[in-house]
Amino acid sequence: MLYFLPTPIGNLDDISKRCLDILNLCDIIICEDSRVTKSFIKLLNSRYNLDIKPSEFYSLHTHNESEFFAKFEVSKLIEKIVVYVSDAGMPCISDPGVSLVKFAQKNSINYEVLSGSNALLLAVAASGLVEKEFSFLGFLPNNGKDRDIALQNALNSPYPVVIYESPKRVFELITSVAKMEPNREIFAIKEATKRFETKFKDRAQNLAIKLKNANLKGEWCVVIAASNIINQEKITISDIDELDISPKQKAKLLSKLTGKRVKEIYNQLTNQN
Structure with missing residues (x-):
């Protein structure tokens, strides 16, 4: 079984009892930085008189995702209690844990996300x-x-x-x-x-x-705060497309509306003509 556990974002006492119970039983921990997580586990053991002793640690971050999933044994997620923790806060929010969620879904692995600090x-x-x-x-x-x-x-x-x-x-x-x-x-x-x-x-x-x-x-x-200009009629891509202006000017307007690069839009416009 795979669990995604939120970790405190600053105050150690924000960890839930349920998170502690699962950590105390887990066999494997997957984390961003094993050094950070091992220090975190050491603090928990000391503060709450626990004996959290996972047999294996695996690092999963944005630079090793392909390598991690190519080597990690799917059977471990089924046969053992596996925990994913981020360095701080809720897993999968600006965090590589989202790739592990997708991996679990793709391989029909049961998983659970616990609530906590965010x-x-x-x-x-x-x-x-x-x-x-x-x-x-x-x-x-x-x-x-x-x-x-x-x-x-x-x-x-x-x-x-x-x-x-x-x-x-x-x-x-x-x-x-x-x-x-x-x-x-x-x-x-x-x-x-x-x-x-x-x-x-x-x-x-x-x-x-x-x-x-x-x-x-x-x-x-x-x-x-939200923009105050929310009740005015919005300009759409179609509105700009219909304007009788040069491709260069049109590309600049579309860039501001869509966030795409001016050059990319300009090339698309000129290729259409």
């Missing part, structure tokens, strides 16, 4: 910006045009948008929003559930000033 939902609940719908984008591209396009799409969303961000890029993220839409409301939380958890909520231009000299260490979750 930075995404914690930030949504704490933000005061989400009443119902929201969009989750995970981590944006690190830099370059892809990042600019992703951020513009986020700002165009009719729903609040949730983004994970590293301490190295969070200030750049906020200042970028401040330049594009200085009055857009933003909620940001760092080190969620930890001793030095800190929350920020302000308009982008004000938040950029606050973060300039702040301690940015720790993982961040950012919630950007």
Whole structure:
């Protein structure tokens, strides 16, 4: 049987009794980084007087998926108690565990996902910006045009948008929003559930000033308020296709609407003619 177990995102006491019971019985642990997971197991054994002793550890991450699934024996998922844990938080949310879910489904393997700590939902609940719908984008591209396009799409969303961000890029993220839409409301939380958890909520231009000299260490979750321009009639791809303008201009407009590269769209348009 395969179990996907959420791990605490900062506070060790957030682990559930059910997770502890399964860990105490498991034969195999699949994880992102075995060093991180072994340290985590050591802390649990010490804190809760347990004797968690899996016989095998396997690493599964974005760089070894093909190799992992080519070698891992499917029979182990049937005959043994196998646990997948992410480094922190809910498995399969911006996490390679999703590939293991697909593998289990493809091979008709029974699996169960337990509920638990999740930075995404914690930030949504704490933000005061989400009443119902929201969009989750995970981590944006690190830099370059892809990042600019992703951020513009986020700002165009009719729903609040949730983004994970590293301490190295969070200030750049906020200042970028401040330049594009200085009055857009933003909620940001760092080190969620930890001793030095800190929350920020302000308009982008004000938040950029606050973060300039702040301690940015720790993982961040950012919630950007929905675009106010949600009741206007939306421009569609068909609307742009019908415009009597040059392919180059049309490609630029379609790029902003779809997020695709201008050159790719331009080539498609010219090949059609």
